[in-house]
Amino acid sequence: MTSNTPLQRANSKAIRRLLPILILLLFINYLDRVNVGFAAPTMNPDIGLTALTYGIGVAVFFIGYVLLEIPSNYVMYRVGARTWISRIAITWGLVAAAHALVTDFPTFAIARVLLGVAEAGLLPGILLYISLWFSGPQRILVLGIYYVAVPLSTAIGGPVSNWLIHHGSETFGLDGWRFMFAAEGLAATALGIVVIFLLPSRPRDARWLTDEEKQAMEGASDRASANHHGSRTFAAALRSVVTLRLAGIFLLLTFPMFAISFFLPLLTSAVDGGGEAAVNLVTFIPFTLGALASFGWSRFCQKRGLRPWHYALPAGIGGVGVLVCALGGTSFPVLLGGIIVAAVGIYAAIPVFWSFATGSLTGAAAAAGLALINTVGSLGGFIAGYFTGWLRDATGAYQVPLGVMAACLVVSAAIALVSLRRQPLTVTPDAVDARTEG
Helix, strand or coil: CCCCCHHHHHHHHHHHHHHHHHHHHHHHHHHHHHHHHHHHHHHHHHHCCCHHHHHHHHHHHHHHHHHHHHHHHHHHHHHCHHHHHHHHHHHHHHHHHHHHHCCCHHHHHHHHHHHHHHHCCHHHHHHHHHHHHCCHHHHHHHHHHHCCHHHHHHHCHHHHHHHHHHHCCCHHHCCHHHHHHHHHHHHHHHHHHHHHHHCCCCHHHCCCCCHHHHHHHHHHHHHHHHCCCCCCCHHHHHCCHHHHHHHHHHHHHHHHHHHHHHHHHHHHHCCCCCCHHHHHHHHHHHHHHHHHHHHHHHHHHHHHCCCHHHHHHHHHHHHHHHHHHHHCCCCHHHHHHHHHHHHHHHHHHHHHHHHHHHHHCCHHHHHHHHHHHHHHHHHHHHHHHHHHHHHHHHHCCCHHHHHHHHHHHHHHHHHHHHHHHHCCCCCCHHHHHHHHHC
């Protein structure tokens, strides 16, 4: 598309200037959240964790995260994105690095709770931030590009984490898994400092936009808000049926997503032929394809306008992939194939879901609603850690928890197919373009 209008020029500049920083933030954020899975095969024996206590430790991350998610997003709405996102990144990085000091289950659990407290508000804050800059079909594409970072944090971060674990041993006197936590945590702190200098809070604060481009981008956002008929206040969004419906759909999506991220290295180690090379393979290939699916499916939806089946289809496909893993027994090729299908489906569905969510909320309502949706979705992470570990110990295998994950994805798809038809959202590209171009 030729960038010949002020809004198109502004969108192009914003994508080039902002998305690399936002993608890197999300990449390191998810890496610092799930790298515990790559540490687990060596960390668990070192500090005496069973599958259940490891699962509990993973799960308690979400206690502080859930409690502070909404207050954090409210503060960001008041003080501005640059200051608050920077604060989050600096503190979460320091806490993530402190994981190198854990010695037993109590210290591990405390570190995970504090990490949740430090990270609270980052994802909904960035989603709110994106909604202030981009509107209409452009936002669908931007979210698709942005969410490439989530599967890449596993596809690339997995081998990187394993490399740090195996080659960082005895560096500064640390075990390999301790060195990995320290290195990846301090990377987040450094990025938080960069945010202060490179991330303007709103279009009017961007020195690299002309006055005409600033007015065009702010005007598009204002017109999108003026044409919105859903909740507008902070309190109204928290009790909105639309918000609660979206939160339920997201909860059913995040449980299998987090469970796979947290337990995939352990699951791979339990099948025939599972080892370091197998773990690298089962993380790199499926999640790289998941990243491509996130972008490609968002591009498809951008051209055609959002429809409920744009979410339901990939979510259902993800469920089929997880079910294949459950039925595959101890076969590594079947596990690899199932994870490929699951990753493609799940990561294609995520940006479409957030396109519906950000298109259904505006202003203060977006700050509250996005935080509430992500808070409820984060319960999926808590359930994934505790429930998956408990089921694994109770049954002696991963087949039952995998079956539960598959069912969650299918149910999420079914609910979305019916309920998203009632969302207060403009779904045709032509209508949105006419509205935003003025």
